[in-house]
Amino acid sequence: MEPIMIKNAIALLLLAAVGAIFVSLLAGYMPDEQLNLTARYYAERTAQDIGTANIVTAIVVTYRGLDTLGEVTVLFISAAIVGLVLAQGRLPTNVPGSPQQPRVPVGELLSTGSRLLTPLILLLGIYVFVNGHLTPGGGFQGGAIIASGMLLLLLADPLKHFSHRLIDVIESISGLLFVGIGVLGLLYAGGFLDNRLLPIGTLGELFSAGVIPLIYSLIGLKVGSEFSSMLASLSETEEA
Template sequence: MTRNAIIFGILALLGVTFFTLFAGFTPDSALNQTAAYYATQTPNETGAQNVVTAIVVTYRGLDTLGEVTVLFLTAAIVGLVLAHSKAPKGRSGSGFLPSGELLTTGTRMLVPVIMLFGAYVFLNGHLTPGGGFQGGAIVASGLLLTLLANPAERFSHRLIARIESTAGLTYVLIGLLGLAFAGGFLDNRILPLGTFGSILSAGAIPLIYAVIGLKVGAEFSSILTSLEETEDAQ
């Protein structure tokens, strides 16, 4: 009874808090100084048609580096925990149910398209909605579909780790080149800005997002591979 009363009191307090915030919210009638600067100056300074992408990759480049680092740590922790939770050898069986012909055939047809679409998303992030995180997740979904179609499939942890490490190192090196030869860390102007709205524009942003896409895709793939191997060991 006391426990329920405490829970009810906490919920009531949260309800009152959120209602107060909602009732007192007044939307801004105009952009603040920082937002107005980004909205008006980003296309000219970065050459990117997608303003959101330009902000994430250049002005907030250090934040993006922190985000991919957190994702890397998550993948590493998941792999470490699952490696210690695998069943001892000899207890696992090979009783995989055979995949249906529809799933197997569909996988062979769709996985190349999924990979191509993932690459398209992160290479065109400076022009249209998308980018490295979205493209990397799409690439990893192709690997997930492969595992669903063939549960006995094995992917090289070493190859995935090399892709992830190389992409992460390249990302940092591009950032340092911006610091040395342009206006700051991850400044995309280390390469020509090109023609606004074309695929070869926005300086180094397409290259940065390609690297982020490979890194995110490798990290998600590492998690999926660790989960699949743990299921196999049960």
């Protein structure tokens, strides 16, 4: 018991030090009255340069498009690592031990409900990322909604196997198209991931803001398939 007490005391001491820093930060914090230089630039120029109503989308997809490409890459790598780590040695754990436990059959209500709701959830996800440049939402949110539709399918029928090949194909194609649009922007417009590849159009219409709806839809598909593959790999290990 004694070393644990000392460990806890050290932890509390450390927290007190961090807490003191936080308190001084909080006491010295003054909310800005004006937008700072970067934010002012984005607020003034987004409508005419990018043509999106949602300024956060303009920053994520165009102003900082390269960062988003990096983020999607990080997400892809972590999904790949989850799949790799869980795939290793899965076969040996399946062979010995208890035979397959009989599962409680899924109720009529759940199976019918999931069949009814999943297409609607997928539709909501698609709506969210297609309208990402006009309303709150976008590729990441829409992708997460699509993945939760997949989650509903998994919960209604735990033995269901998603086709990993299909998920991989959707993911690779949308990633390739994302980079391809970026390179086309380099060739035919102002730079990598420039959205002025297509006409900007009028602010507030669905077909406006150049290629932003296209890019955000691709991000949505890519993120949705990555999350789905993470969920599928984590749930498939359950059957051992």
